Amino acid sequence: xxxxxxxxxxxxxxxxxxxxxxxxxxxxxxxxxxxxxxxxxxxxxxxxxxxxxxxxxxxxxxxxxxxxxxxxxxxxxxxxxxxxxxxxxxxxxxxxxxxxxxxxxxxxxxxxxxxxxxxxxxxxxxxxxxxxxxxxxxxxxxxxxxxxxxxxxxxxxxxxxxxxxxxxxxxxxxxxxxxxxx
Amino acid sequence: xxxxxxxxxxxxxxxxxxxxxxxxxxxxxxxxxxxxxxxxxxxxxxxxxxxxxxxxxxxxxxxxxxxxxxxxxxxxxxxxxxxxxxxxxxxxxxxxxxxxxxxxxxxxxxxxxxxxxxxxxxxxxxxxxxxxxxxxxxxxxxxxxxxxxxxxxxxxxxxxxxxxxxxxxxxxxxxxxxxxxxxxxxxxxxxxxxxxxxxxxxxxxxxxxxxxxxxxxxxxxxxxxxxxxxxxxxxxxxxxxxxxxxxxxxxxxxxxxxxxxxxxxxxxxxxxxxxxxxxxxxxxxxxxxxxxxxxxxxxxxxxxxxxxxxxxxxxxxxxxxxxxxxxxxxxxxxxxxxxxxxxxxxxxxxxxxxxxxxxxxxxxxxxxxxxxxxxxxxxxxxxxxxxxxxxxxxxxxxxxxxxxxxxxxxxxxxxxxxxxxxxxxxxxxxxxxxxxxxxxxxxxxx
Numbered sequence: 213x214x215x216x217x218x219x220x221x222x223x224x225x226x227x228x229x230x231x232x233x234x235x236x237x238x239x240x241x242x243x244x245x246x247x248x249x250x251x252x253x254x255x256x257x258x259x260x261x262x263x264x265x266x267x268x269x270x271x272x273x274x275x276x277x278x279x280x281x282x283x284x285x286x287x288x289x290x291x292x293x294x295x296x297x298x299x300x301x302x303x304x305x306x307x308x309x310x311x312x313x314x315x316x317x318x319x320x321x322x323x324x325x326x327x328x329x330x331x332x333x334x335x336x337x338x339x340x341x342x343x344x345x346x347x348x349x350x351x352x353x354x355x356x357x358x359x360x361x362x363x364x365x366x367x368x369x370x371x372x373x374x375x376x377x378x379x380x381x382x383x384x385x386x387x388x389x390x391x392x393x394x
Numbered sequence: 395x396x397x398x399x400x401x402x403x404x405x406x407x408x409x410x411x412x413x414x415x416x417x418x419x420x421x422x423x424x425x426x427x428x429x430x431x432x433x434x435x436x437x438x439x440x441x442x443x444x445x446x447x448x449x450x451x452x453x454x455x456x457x458x459x460x461x462x463x464x465x466x467x468x469x470x471x472x473x474x475x476x477x478x479x480x481x482x483x484x485x486x487x488x489x490x491x492x493x494x495x496x497x498x499x500x501x502x503x504x505x506x507x508x509x510x511x512x513x514x515x516x517x518x519x520x521x522x523x524x525x526x527x528x529x530x531x532x533x534x535x536x537x538x539x540x541x542x543x544x545x546x547x548x549x550x551x552x553x554x555x556x557x558x559x560x561x562x563x564x565x566x567x568x569x570x571x572x573x574x575x576x577x578x579x580x581x582x583x584x585x586x587x588x589x590x591x592x593x594x595x596x597x598x599x600x601x602x603x604x605x606x607x608x609x610x611x612x613x614x615x616x617x618x619x620x621x622x623x624x625x626x627x628x629x630x631x632x633x634x635x636x637x638x639x640x641x642x643x644x645x646x647x648x649x650x651x652x653x654x655x656x657x658x659x660x661x662x663x664x665x666x667x668x669x670x671x672x673x674x675x676x677x678x679x680x681x682x683x684x685x686x687x688x689x690x691x692x693x694x695x696x697x698x699x700x701x702x703x704x705x706x707x708x709x710x711x712x713x714x715x716x717x718x719x720x721x722x723x724x725x726x727x728x729x730x731x732x733x734x735x736x737x738x739x740x741x742x743x744x745x746x747x748x749x750x751x752x753x754x755x756x757x758x759x760x761x762x763x764x765x766x767x768x769x770x771x772x773x774x775x776x777x778x779x780x781x782x783x784x785x786x787x788x789x790x791x792x793x794x795x796x797x798x799x800x801x802x803x804x805x806x807x808x809x810x811x812x813x814x815x816x817x818x819x820x821x822x823x824x825x826x827x828x829x830x831x832x833x834x835x836x837x838x839x840x
Contacts, residue, residue: 270465270468270836310444
């Protein structure tokens, strides 16, 4: 941080834009300040993941294991599932997606607010797995963009935690969009 | 539509519950018609997790169908495995070894406990009892560790084989199993204290979601759901398979058929399952594993290399040790757990890697259109799944692929009769009742 304290104020004004008001601006400061702010936002976003578990099948059992005491996803700041898409950051697609439920998955994804991420949990969501048949979607990336793929049928909780940490790294290093529009 | 009074018109409201709903573990859509807060009509739409199990089986060999059965009821995959294997064994007319029957009972009952733990945990969580959920998940983790040790996987285990099981118990499992059971019992006791006399829990479940005995019979509802309604039907007692006729256990029955009875029945069934496991471990034939069995053993890949070089003279009586991942399938264990029928069971790994007869036998069973070919005909075999009678109807035309595999999933029947349990109650009771039914979409939609 710079020597003197920088005061950042995020306000939501009428034009639906996030405005950043920075006091104590010097000549080179804007770029510097924005990047520091983006780091702070990245750090905050990384450790406050609110997941929407879209649980359909077998992988749900391992999701339950990963979420409860023994493996404890809460350690990574992803402990609180939100069952409303509007309140969730990460769409965790857990289990086989058939063609019948695919439109619902897409709808849930569309209802989520930016910034949002999608994790494909289990091999069925990654590629369709061994359900290579008429009923199963061959990978959810044909419907929604996927950020992290966790393979396994179902993945062990350790693999889930690994995927979660990879997602955190991704969130940390991506460009943080601070405006209302992406 | 109800009659209008004066200027105000009242209409029933249609409400979709699911298919993606927080309190719906599993994907199903309930189309409910509400009159105020009261549910007047329910229609269940299923099929959101249809994965073409039966069709996939027709396109795979008899053995390759086993992994698909894991994913039917993924909360208790071992029972599904053994049900399918039992059906094919019945078709083939082979008898599995005594030790294998005990192993199947032990593993099946562990699976039943995990299923009931998950069901009670999830339904308690949906009523707001997060603590009970965490406690029961902890207990499930102890049992998953045992399952992993035996089968190599936590959930989708593919442990059953036609004619036996994949491998024997690892050395010293009995003590670790006992420790896990004691820990599980402790958690069950804890949850019993938390829920059974809990005012909130009892108020939400007592006399809610009542399934009358007649309805349960007419919808062919079996398992804990049927037993809570007072139907004294348990496949383990009615048509004993494996060694269930030799073990001593009781079948708990409910009186009212409400959510609370279902909870009590499941809790008691877990205690009975623990009792069954203890008896089976005590009676498990075969004794301790002989540590000196591989006296002359060399590593399998060395054996193959030596044979390739033509150094076969010293190898006549040598047995090969196998990789750690194949533990339990060496010769001394293998004959205890697999049937002796060479047309069905793969040779032990020592033979497969060690001599040409074993290798040929292995390949004959593995190759396409050479594998297990049951005689033409069909049969039905049922086991007591965690949710009720889990039946497999298998038909063969003498080829190495099933002509037809049909499952009787217990959930399908409870979903057919779900409106009997939901209609007439409050909309908030949908969650409580649905949780106590323990619908598993994998076996429902197949």
